[in-house]
Amino acid sequence: MRTKVGVIGLGVGYALACCLAEAGYETEGVDISSQVLANPRTDHSVMRLHEYDSAHRNNISKHLRLSSDYERLSDRDFTMICVSTGDEKELIIGHVRDAVDSYCHVAKSGATMVVYSTLPFGSSRKIRQIVEKNGLTLDQDLLYVYMPLMIAQGTTVDDFVNPPFVAFGSYSQTSAESALLFYKEFITSSSLWNKNLPPMFVSSPETAELAKLTANAFRARGFTYVTDIVEGQILAAEKIDDGTAVNLGWDKRYKIRDVVAMILDIAGHKPKVVYDRSKPEGPFSRALDISLAKRLLDWTPRIDLRQGLKLTIDWMRKQNLTSS
Numbered sequence: 001m002r003t004k005v006g007v008i009g010l011g012v013g014y015a016l017a018c019c020l021a022e023a024g025y026e027t028e029g030v031d032i033s034s035q036v037l038a039n040p041r042t043d044h045s046v047m048r049l050h051e052y053d054s055a056h057r058n059n060i061s062k063h064l065r066l067s068s069d070y071e072r073l074s075d076r077d078f079t080m081i082c083v084s085t086g087d088e089k090e091l092i093i094g095h096v097r098d099a100v101d102s103y104c105h106v107a108k109s110g111a112t113m114v115v116y117s118t119l120p121f122g123s124s125r126k127i128r129q130i131v132e133k134n135g136l137t138l139d140q141d142l143l144y145v146y147m148p149l150m151i152a153q154g155t156t157v158d159d160f161v162n163p164p165f166v167a168f169g170s171y172s173q174t175s176a177e178s179a180l181l182f183y184k185e186f187i188t189s190s191s192l193w194n195k196n197l198p199p200m201f202v203s204s205p206e207t208a209e210l211a212k213l214t215a216n217a218f219r220a221r222g223f224t225y226v227t228d229i230v231e232g233q234i235l236a237a238e239k240i241d242d243g244t245a246v247n248l249g250w251d252k253r254y255k256i257r258d259v260v261a262m263i264l265d266i267a268g269h270k271p272k273v274v275y276d277r278s279k280p281e282g283p284f285s286r287a288l289d290i291s292l293a294k295r296l297l298d299w300t301p302r303i304d305l306r307q308g309l310k311l312t313i314d315w316m317r318k319q320n321l322t323s324s
């Protein structure tokens with residue numbers, strides 16, 4: 001009999017639930033919000049997955065059920081927790097605590113709980129306490145794994161099915177191996193699997209928590225100098241008269257830690273750089289596709305990041321907006 005799976009929290013968790021159903025797993029999605037259940041969040045990659053699935057397998061409609069009923073998770077072998085953990089300013093464990101607590105009341109003996117939500121450092125210890133308060137022994141009655149997967153808006157499906165690597169943080173080798181085998185089976189059953197098995201690592205939950213948080217320093221973004229944007233907007237106003245939207249920006253990506261190093265180099269400062277582990281992550285990599293702007297407007301940005309930073313820092317110094 002095929003593994004039965006559940007997903008709690010249907011923001012980015014809805015993409016995961018669709019991927020699991022598409023791969024053929026009986027999937028129960030649970031969310032406390034009736035609005036989310038009526039209208040789960042879908043990005044382009046989820047829409048494309050639905051289109052693909054309805055043309056080929058119809059697995060999503062066949063295998064995915066959504067509800068607010070935790071009881072439906074009582075026969076699940078694997079349940080993934082993807083509930084919210086805060087905003088741009090603060091990471092909180094509150095929703096994960098509630099979800100783990102509610103799940104502990106219904107979890108089948110020996111089931112595996114995989115937490116995907118981004119957690120403040122040290123949360124796995126708190127999760128262990130919640131499980132034990134419910135009279136369950138962690139990694140015996142309920143296996144626990146923290147999975148620091150990087151998911152970006154717009155590519156959620158691919159990020160779940162074809163991740164560059166996967167890591168499993170667990171207090172128990174057995175729990176980690178059970179999650180590892182399951183993930184391997186899941187991605188290789190997906191129609192969208194790219195036939196490359198990602199490297200898979202097992203670590204302590206704390207190392208996995210830290211891996212997710214510090215990965216933010218490796219996140220990549222595109223940066224564009226303001227005059228390039230103004231020039232592009234003027235060209236768009238002159239050349240586009242049917243409301244077509246175009247992206248304006250550099251398509252080149254820079255890792256945040258490299259931008260920090262560049263700013264310090266240009267400014268001539270050598271402070272100690274400290275990573276703030278309390279902050280949540282954002283999309284792994286974000287830069288624009290500017291092919292339409294090149295074609296319709298004959299526009300490309302001209303001032304690269306280093307030049308733009310230099311112009312900005314010089315301007316700030318002239319305005320006395322810096323300390324040196």
Ligand SMILES: NC(=O)c1ccc[n+]([C@@H]2O[C@H](COP(=O)([O-])OP(=O)(O)OC[C@H]3O[C@@H](n4cnc5c(N)ncnc54)[C@H](O)[C@@H]3O)[C@@H](O)[C@H]2O)c1
Nearest residue numbers: 009010011012031032033083084085095099117118151153
């Ligand atoms: N959005 C992303 O691209 C992204 C990427 C990587 C990681 N994450 C992480 O995944 C987690 C979820 O992010 P999101 O963007 O999907 O958040 P979200 O707020 O859009 O969705 C979370 C869902 O969880 C539901 N929920 C909250 N408490 C619940 C409970 N006790 N039981 C059942 N459902 C509950 C909410 O109703 C909501 O629909 C966060 O920790 C986030 O940091 C998000």
